[in-house]
Amino acid sequence: MQKDLQCFCFVLASIVVAVYGAPNATEPYDHHSELDMHGQMKLYWNVNGSYITLELHGNTTGWIGMGFSPNGAMIGADMFVGWVSSGTAYITDRHGVGNTFPPKDTEQNVELLSGFECDGWTVVKFKRQLAGCESGSDFTITGDTIKVIYAYGNTDPTGSDIVGSNYHFTNRGAKSLIFLNNGGATTQTITNALNYDMLNIQFPLPQIKTFYSCKVFQLPRLTKKHHIIKFEALVQKGHELNVHHIIVYGCTRNITSVQRIGESVQCYSANMPLDFYSCNSVVVGWAIGGGPFTLPDHVGIPLGEPDSPTHVLMEVHYDNPNLVAGLIDNSGIRMSYTDQLRQYDGDIMQVGHNVSPTSQIIPPNTPSYLQYGECTSGCLAQAMNDSSLSEIKIIGGMLHSHLLGRKLRLRHIYGNGTEGPFLLNDDNYDFNYQEMRVFTKEKRINSGDSMQMVCDYDSSDRSNFTVGGLSTRKEMCIAYVVYYPKTALKLCETQPVVQSILNYFNLTNVGRTGWSWPWTRLSDFIDNFTHKTVLDIINSMHWNQTTGSMLSSAVQYMERKVTCRVNGSSHPKVGANAPALNVAQAYVAPVATCAVPNTGFPVSKTKEPCPGSGSGSGSGSGSPSIKGFMFTTLAFVLLSLMAAA
Structure with missing residues (x-):
């Protein structure tokens, strides 16, 4: 009997872990990637014509950020940092100048679509053009391999923007991704295979x-x-x-x-x-x-x-x-x-x-x-x-x-x-x-x-x-x-x-x-x-x-x-x-250009409700949800059963 109870406890624990996971993506995405080895940062994206929609999930109630880098370093990177605080979601367009605080771009070539906090996760969804619109600050997204850098903080900014004291410490990393012409991450339903x-x-x-x-x-x-x-x-x-x-x-x-x-x-x-x-x-x-x-x-x-x-x-x-x-x-x-x-x-x-x-x-x-x-x-x-x-x-x-x-x-x-x-x-x-x-x-x-x-x-x-x-x-x-x-x-x-x-x-x-x-x-x-x-x-x-x-x-x-x-x-x-191949006329690839307007879009919005919560009346510490309630209930039952075992 005790052995059966222990097995049941193990199964219930697995359910608890599955239930209390990261939020689902807000829409179907063709591509996604876990940016770190522990699944603390997740990125979803769709490409629509000359625009890319990005949805970044971070296992924190602080700020989250990502960037496109030529070599995996901060210097020269085109970066985006977002957070949810006091009922409002924010996104900022920034650029790396070295291993230091990244300043905001003169132009904010980004549009915030939504943002929320849920069960200890922060989610920010935004879009931008594939072309780099601000010379010296923005990165053009092509079919090349791109080094994506990421970082997150444990707290939100205390003011209207992140500052140097909002340091990420070791919560950072880099991963190579291919954003265009990439079929490796797509999921196709296959039956009877x-x-x-x-x-x-x-x-x-x-x-x-x-x-x-x-x-x-x-x-x-x-x-x-x-x-x-x-x-x-x-x-x-x-x-x-x-x-x-x-x-x-x-x-x-x-x-x-x-x-x-x-x-x-x-x-x-x-x-x-x-x-x-x-x-x-x-x-x-x-x-x-x-x-x-x-x-x-x-x-x-x-x-x-x-x-x-x-x-x-x-x-x-x-x-x-x-x-x-x-x-x-x-x-x-x-x-x-x-x-x-x-x-x-x-x-x-x-x-x-x-x-x-x-x-x-x-x-x-x-x-x-x-x-x-x-x-x-x-x-x-x-x-x-x-x-x-x-x-x-x-x-x-x-x-x-x-x-x-x-x-x-x-x-x-x-x-x-x-x-x-x-x-x-x-x-x-x-x-x-x-x-x-x-x-x-x-x-x-x-x-x-x-x-x-x-x-x-x-x-x-x-x-x-x-x-x-x-x-x-x-x-x-x-x-x-x-x-x-x-x-x-x-x-x-x-x-x-x-x-x-x-x-x-x-x-x-x-x-x-x-x-x-x-x-x-x-x-x-x-x-x-x-x-x-x-x-x-x-x-x-x-x-x-x-x-x-x-x-x-x-x-x-x-x-x-x-x-x-x-x-x-x-x-x-x-x-x-x-004989050697003789190319009479070489191909010249077209240069990506920005459509107008490319700036002036919303970079802050009232935060979305945590999926399943109904009201969305949470604070910066993360909104409650049905999933969170289920986790609490299951955890209580699990602890009681383990004590009895």
Whole structure:
């Protein structure tokens, strides 16, 4: 009896916690995020044309604030601070001048929509234009990754505005978010879907900085066609900074090493079975910071067809920068699929610069080094022709590089050489926040068009060349593109021909000293005149922004080696090499401008009633509500039962 009473008490305690939670959002929002790890600050937002509506919730009866920052610091940030006091809600438009009190903007380019306090929470809802209206103070919201800073105080201002003494102490932080073209946070109701979880079970994370784990799974045996409609990472709690990305590859050949299925091995090493290398067609993917990805209602990735994979390989990129011992991981990815078929078959294509330790080179001490990789018109057109298509439509995608990446862009080059609007662009790339984006408007790629991936790297803190590779200290320059209708094309990339790079450095008599696994490296080549490796020679040269830009410009127009992979193999009708892409007319992005009026809106209002309270007659300490009354009643019952137990 006592045990049953204790169980009942536990259930009742769970109900109390659920009941006494944060207030609900005041309207349906397409996007939301918990800004801190403990759920004390929550942000909801909707984008309507050239305006954005923001609703900020803070677990305090004091002031709450947020800001858009170029780098996560206060200086240069566009900030908003609100509070509810003496029956009135307030919002202020401010700007950061350093780690000190943020002054009010001359113009208040913000409109307060509502505000209230409820059960110990403060809620402020406001809107502003996407464009930054006041030069030097306001931030333009674009599709770039934006650092959101947040803070809150324990008390309201004693006067008409916050002052320096209203300090937030440790109640502050920053989080990267994508406000536009971000489908990761949306919730779509899915009925009759099946889930298939691919997990690393009790995997001992090696005590090295970077490790790639590869594990082959046999997919469910399906007797008819299904569609993958959603995928999401299942990252073990506490390992969020250890799991960098997860990619699931379809295997294009039968896996003969059946005894190795379900075993985690080191990717691309001598311990990896050779038939695992046939698993090279991207099925789904996720990277650090990203949320669940749901495909649009009219598109699904097919499973259960004759050409669908029966086995997949899950590649997990682990980071262990502090060499922590004893980490055991159970992370993986969930794939949701259904037999309720969508209108179109879709797929994911990898485009950009082929990962290469020989031709993907970034000089040191260069604040801005541009690198280019193409999905050629010849490869794209041939893949479309094979599927009797004249066009494909891109519905979203994800940009990817490693630690040096600062600005990433996927360009769209029409068949006549003119560049169209960017397919994907992020001028504030964050290695620790890589979200799959969903476009509000699909982007059409015609046969004869090409795509070019451009990565802007900052190698200021490097003293030697950085090369392409898997580890976070090496680099990548790729995009994962979600599109329909499906073709057989899985990998569409280029890299400069190695001999052209050697010629640039006047290395015309080079021999090979050995073979590295799994890729040939520059250290495998030796100059027969100086008897030094190619890597040692170029590292000994003087590098700065000027010499780095010269190398970048030269490499951009070198002949390309083409990777055009369909069904696990190079396309037989696409040539191995191609000339460098020539863009006849570059695209110039439009500059966002403010609509008039952009100031003079209400920045204070009579506070709204706490939802469910009926009257809204609370003070600055937080209004009572039915939820609060339920909490008090349940807590009293719980304490009585626990005493009896």
